Amino acid sequence: MTSTAxxxxxxxxxxxxxxxxxxxxxxxxxxxLEKGETLGIIGESGSGKSTLGRIAVGLDTATSxxxxxxxxxxxxxxxxxxxxxxxxxxxxxxxxxSSLNPRLTVGRQIGEGLFASGVSDWREIRGTVADxxxxxxxxxxxxxxxxxxxxxxxxxxxxxARALAPGPxxxxxDEPVSALDVSIQAxxxxxxxxxxxxxxxxxxxISHDMxxxxxxxxxxxxxxxxxxxxxxxVAAVIENxxxxxxRNLLDAVPRFGRRRAGGKPTPVELPRHEDxxxxxxxxxxxxxxxxxxxRAAKTV
Amino acid sequence: MTSTxxxxxxxxxxxxxxxxxxxxxxxxxxxxxxxxxxAPFDPMRMAAGPRLAAPSAAHLFGTDEFGRDLLSRVLMGGxxxxxxxxxxxxxxxxxxxxxxxxxxxSGRLVQAVLLRVIxxxxxxxDTLIALALVAFLGPGIENATLAIAISLVPFYARVTYGLAxxxxxxxxxxxAQLAGVRPGRLVRVHVMPNIGQSLIVxxxxxxxxxxxxxxxxxFLGLGVQPPSPEWGAILASGRNYxxxxxxxxxxxxxxxxxxxxxxxxxxxxxxxxxxxxRKGRP
Numbered sequence: 013m014t015s016t017a018x019x020x021x022x023x024x025x026x027x028x029x030x031x032x033x034x035x036x037x038x039x040x041x042x043x044x045l046e047k048g049e050t051l052g053i054i055g056e057s058g059s060g061k062s063t064l065g066r067i068a069v070g071l072d073t074a075t076s077x078x079x080x081x082x083x084x085x086x087x088x089x090x091x092x093x094x095x096x097x098x099x100x101x102x103x104x105x106x107x108x109x110s111s112l113n114p115r116l117t118v119g120r121q122i123g124e125g126l127f128a129s130g131v132s133d134w135r136e137i138r139g140t141v142a143d144x145x146x147x148x149x150x151x152x153x154x155x156x157x158x159x160x161x162x163x164x165x166x167x168x169x170x171x172x173a174r175a176l177a178p179g180p181x182x183x184x185x186d187e188p189v190s191a192l193d194v195s196i197q198a199x200x201x202x203x204x205x206x207x208x209x210x211x212x213x214x215x216x217x218i219s220h221d222m223x224x225x226x227x228x229x230x231x232x233x234x235x236x237x238x239x240x241x242x243x244x245x246v247a248a249v250i251e252n253x254x255x256x257x258x259r260n261l262l263d264a265v266p267r268f269g270r271r272r273a274g275g276k277p278t279p280v281e282l283p284r285h286e287d288x289x290x291x292x293x294x295x296x297x298x299x300x301x302x303x304x305x306x307r308a309a310k311t312v
Numbered sequence: 313m314t315s316t317x318x319x320x321x322x323x324x325x326x327x328x329x330x331x332x333x334x335x336x337x338x339x340x341x342x343x344x345x346x347x348x349x350x351a352p353f354d355p356m357r358m359a360a361g362p363r364l365a366a367p368s369a370a371h372l373f374g375t376d377e378f379g380r381d382l383l384s385r386v387l388m389g390g391x392x393x394x395x396x397x398x399x400x401x402x403x404x405x406x407x408x409x410x411x412x413x414x415x416x417x418s419g420r421l422v423q424a425v426l427l428r429v430i431x432x433x434x435x436x437x438d439t440l441i442a443l444a445l446v447a448f449l450g451p452g453i454e455n456a457t458l459a460i461a462i463s464l465v466p467f468y469a470r471v472t473y474g475l476a477x478x479x480x481x482x483x484x485x486x487x488a489q490l491a492g493v494r495p496g497r498l499v500r501v502h503v504m505p506n507i508g509q510s511l512i513v514x515x516x517x518x519x520x521x522x523x524x525x526x527x528x529x530x531f532l533g534l535g536v537q538p539p540s541p542e543w544g545a546i547l548a549s550g551r552n553y554x555x556x557x558x559x560x561x562x563x564x565x566x567x568x569x570x571x572x573x574x575x576x577x578x579x580x581x582x583x584x585x586x587x588x589x590r591k592g593r594p
Binding site: 171175 | 482483484485486487488489490491492493494497501502505506
């Protein structure tokens with residue numbers, strides 16, 4: 013992988029110990045996110061996609077492996093430089109209710125990010141906050157209100173404005189629309205796409221919903237049991253899924269399931285991948301994890 | 313903002329116990345504050361009346377073994393008891409709260425050590441801790457207050473830790489961390505407003521326990537020293553005359569009971585009101 017990527021994870025592993033049992037959440041995940049790109053991470057709950065997102069913004073630390081922001085390894089930086097780099101990585105959370113502080117005005121919450129990045133004049137901050145609110149499709153005067161006065165969709169817009177306040181280049185969106193009404197989902201997705209284009213943001217878009225990912229993303233990485241099993245351009249992966257797990261996921265979406273080959277989905281044995289398994293190129297940029305390691309790779 | 317606005321409707325919807333508790337507490341506080349004006353006699357003046365006189369028009373609560381007016385002593389004693397309670401709760405809550413916050417927002421090792429120490433201390437009854445501390449510090453009103461404050465620290469630290477740790481796990485705190493908010497500001501601006509209400513409720517609950525400890529220590533002769541009129545101290549000096557003059561024990565005893573009852577009523581009801589499960593609702 014080249015170092016032009018704005019965000020890169022290399023062989024990230026994460027193990028949790030819960031009541032004596034060891035859980036391997038991530039088993040060596042390597043991904044890179046190019047500038048201005050939207051990379052969708054898709055997988056079922058427990059596949060490790062959220063853990064990956066949390067590690068990418070520094071809310072969690074990996075057990076091993078490294079995280080690179082703009083080509084620099086964070087683990088070798090000094091704490092203050094690391095904070096600096098991590099401020100470029102912001103996150104939009106799934107639940108628009110628990111992700112907003114019920115006791116602070118909306119303006120205050122958005123403004124905290126500006127204050128922390130060195131703007132100390134609250135009059136100036138208030139102006140920028142109003143601009144941000146306008147940018148996410150809300151009224152400037154909403155800054156004086158409290159979160160409970162807003163609907164779920166409006167709250168998620170506020171959360172987006174808050175994520176934008178520190179001037180991020182990378183935004184990790186962890187299931188940002190799955191808690192919203194279907195009618196609101198499209199609006200929020202369009203808003204994310206629009207803001208991404210305007211500000212040249214790079215998104216790491218985590219979702220379990222293939223339709224949502226297909227709508228917004230340039231590339232997809234499919235995760236299963238803590239590994240990336242298939243990745244590539246959205247069209248290539250959806251039209252020509254190679255990994256049995258990807259096919260399962262697509263079959264679960266009526267629109268995509270029908271498009272492929274017709275017929276009923278047949279239950280398949282999902283391969284259990286080992287650390288030695290290698291990726292095989294299907295087409296330009298479209299990789300699939302092949303069980304059986306290098307031996308299998310040679311046959312393709 | 314909206315959640316703290318008191319309207320007539322919210323007042324009506326308050327449970328009866330809150331109204332009873334608050335009314336009683338306000339009465340007791342008013343009596344303590346106005347004691348110098350309300351007290352018919354100087355509480356220290358001996359032979360203000362006959363010795364061990366039963367309650368009468370001249371001495372509503374009767375007199376004690378030195379002929380001091382008991383009503384005046386109970387009123388003035390309230391000032392001491394409540395004063396010790398307030399001072400102990402405020403300082404106990406401040407120290408315990410800081411320790412709890414420290415435990416909730418520090419690294420794993422510091423947290424583990426702090427929590428274990430707090431747990432061990434919390435397993436002792438607070439009156440016992442206060443008693444041991446006074447035995448060590450020596451008797452007197454200042455030492456008793458300090459000892460009671462320290463005895464409340466484990467309780468407040470534990471409660472604050474629980475509340476703060478629950479807040480810390482919420483995404484809005486993580487979002488603030490991502491925005492680059494430093495730990496001190498995070499606690500002050502983002503965490504405290506969310507747990508302050510609950511801490512005030514815990515303050516009222518600790519208050520009655522502090523009053524009891526103060527009375528207990530004074531009764532044992534370790535707190536307020538005679539001839540100062542403190543409820544526990546009055547009880548202690550009156551216990552020799554329980555058969556001849558039971559009113560010496562009755563009135564300060566009732567005062568202690570009512571104070572503890574009123575603050576427990578307020579604390580319990582408020583605790584239900586700020587229950588986390590009801591929080592966040594408009």
